[in-house]
Amino acid sequence: MTAPDAARPGTDPAARTSTPPGPTPHAAAPSPVGPPVVSFPGTVVQARIDTGAITHNAATIAARVAPATLLSVVKADAYGHGLAAVVDACRAAGVADFGVATVPEALQLAALLGEDPAVRRERILCWLYDDRTDLTACARAGIELGVSTAGALRQVIRAAEASGRTVRVHLKIDTGLGRNGFTPEAFTAFLPELAEAAARTAGPVVVVGIMTHLANADVIGDPETGNQLAVLDGAREQLVSVLESAGGALGDPAALLVHAANSPAALSLDPVPGGLARVGLSTYGLSPFEGRTAAELGLRPAMSLVSRVLAVKDVPAGHGASYGLTYTCTEPTRFALVAGGYADGIPRAASNRAQVSIRGRRYPVVGRVAMDQMILDIGPGPVEIDDEVVIIGDGTTGPGAEEWAAWADTVNYEIVTRIGPRVERVVIGAGQDATSAVRQGGIPSSAVAGVDDRFRGRGHRG
Known part of the structure; x- marks a missing residue:
């Protein structure tokens, strides 16, 4: 039975009876609870x-x-x-071009690589907003932006004018x-509106790229890939004509960067x-x-996802x-x-189907994967409390x-991206093992067929 309000700490019966029902006018906004937790060191x-x-x-x-x-996404x-950790590892391979989807991701990346575009050597591209x-912060940070609509171009121009910076767009x-x-x-x-931008003395935008995304590149030999590339080439020809007519005010047509390849296209x-x-x-990998x-x-x-045995019972x-x-x-x-469940990114849909590895031997996950834990049927196997469990390996x-x-x-893309924030990321570099690993910290909350040489336009940071 619920206790009366008078018995609850912090309640005032008199105030309760004198206050009319319904929302209180001018009610104070809830106090902020601080930045989100982005890492949980010490988790199992x-x-x-x-x-x-x-x-x-x-x-x-x-x-x-x-x-x-190569642009690493x-x-x-x-x-x-x-x-x-991934950005550092890519840079060690000589990568200087990075892509993300959203603006907050782009600003986080700029916080890592350097927010001054005059100093930063890496390209940052984002395309989903x-x-x-x-977009003003993106403009100030020299983040290159994908433009998918006429409205988006106007949005970019406003950000460029507000920041006093020229924005490079794809x-x-x-x-x-x-x-x-x-x-x-x-x-x-849309192209006439783009041409009008060339008349702006401030030069708010420069077109440095034209891009698309392939639908079926993972199906090797699918004719749709060639069809998509042909459509892209037609758009490229139109764009080059506009850039040439603008006399360089909208960008250098000879340096126009054309990009379509994703992982399957890049590898096939x-x-x-x-x-x-x-x-x-x-x-x-x-x-x-x-x-x-x-x-x-x-x-x-x-990535390897590992846990430990919490209990063993007959x-x-x-x-x-x-x-x-x-x-x-x-x-x-x-x-x-x-330890480990769907709150950690382990898919509940794999219940009664999945396996994990302990001491090099596979064991079945039985029953439903719960929010925080799962059960294995280990039979007579040599499993003990505190044994390491390899949930995802190679x-x-x-x-x-x-x-x-x-x-x-589902797809392997989802399996790795769904690993939750309470799972600690532990960096193991060349020659390291888990005992000498480096734990990753969070980002500061303040950091906010028929393919030919026509597609080999090279971009520059200029």
Whole structure:
């Protein structure tokens, strides 16, 4: 039974009876609770990040896409691997071009690399924002912006004028994916407005790139990839004509950077289309292709997700496991309780299907994966409390991200990016093990077929 208000600490019955029902006029706003927690050092579940693998992967991919330039995509906290460590590892491979989706991500990246564009040597590109987003901070930080609509161009111009900076933009074309970008018809209608920008004496924008995103590049030989690239080339020809007519006021047509390649395109097309390849997934050592492993592509998985056994118990035949009792053991066995659940990014959809590795041996996850823990049926296996559990490994050390994707009916992209913020990221560099690893800190809350040489335009930071 609920206690009366008079018995609750901090309540005043007199005030309660004298106050009319409904919201109080001029009620004070709730006090802020401070910046969000972005890391939980000391947690049982850890994501160990092999920065040596990331450097290796970036160097391997850069060699594959040359003479195009590699842009490492580090959105979503570097696909769950931890932004700061991944950026450093990519830079060690010579990468100087980085891409993210959102404005807050771009500002975080600028805080890491340097917020003064006159000093910073790295390119930062972001492309996902709405019409309410204030782009002024991006303009001041020299962040290059994708432009997908006429409204977005006007938004960028306002930010450029407010900051007193010229903003470098990449025009995005929807060549068939159906997401952000001008359709070919919309792009043709937009070009006169772009030309008008050349008349502005302040020169608020410079067009440095034209881009698209491929829909089916992971299906090698799919004709849709060639179709999309043909549409992009048509838009490029139109844009070059406008840039030439502007006499350099909108950008150098000879230096226009054309980019379309994602991970699968960068690893399969020859030549790689464009002067820039935007590669995310494969930077982290994961294959974008069904039926082709990372090792076959010369890549090394960078993330291992590990935990520990919290408890071991004997259970009789007929005993159930976890919520809903979706698993019942048919004979006496032993259960092991492991820290880690769907709050940590372990997919509940993999319940009763997934496996983990302990001492080099696989054990099944039984019953439903809960928010914070899961149960293994270990039988007579040599498992003890405090044993290390490899939840995600490289396929040999433990189940790979591809296996988890199959168990959860999803893709390996999701498996790594869903690893939650309370999982501690522990950096393991070349020659390090877990005992000599470096723990990552959070970002400061204040830091806010038919491909040819037509696609080999090279950009410059100028």
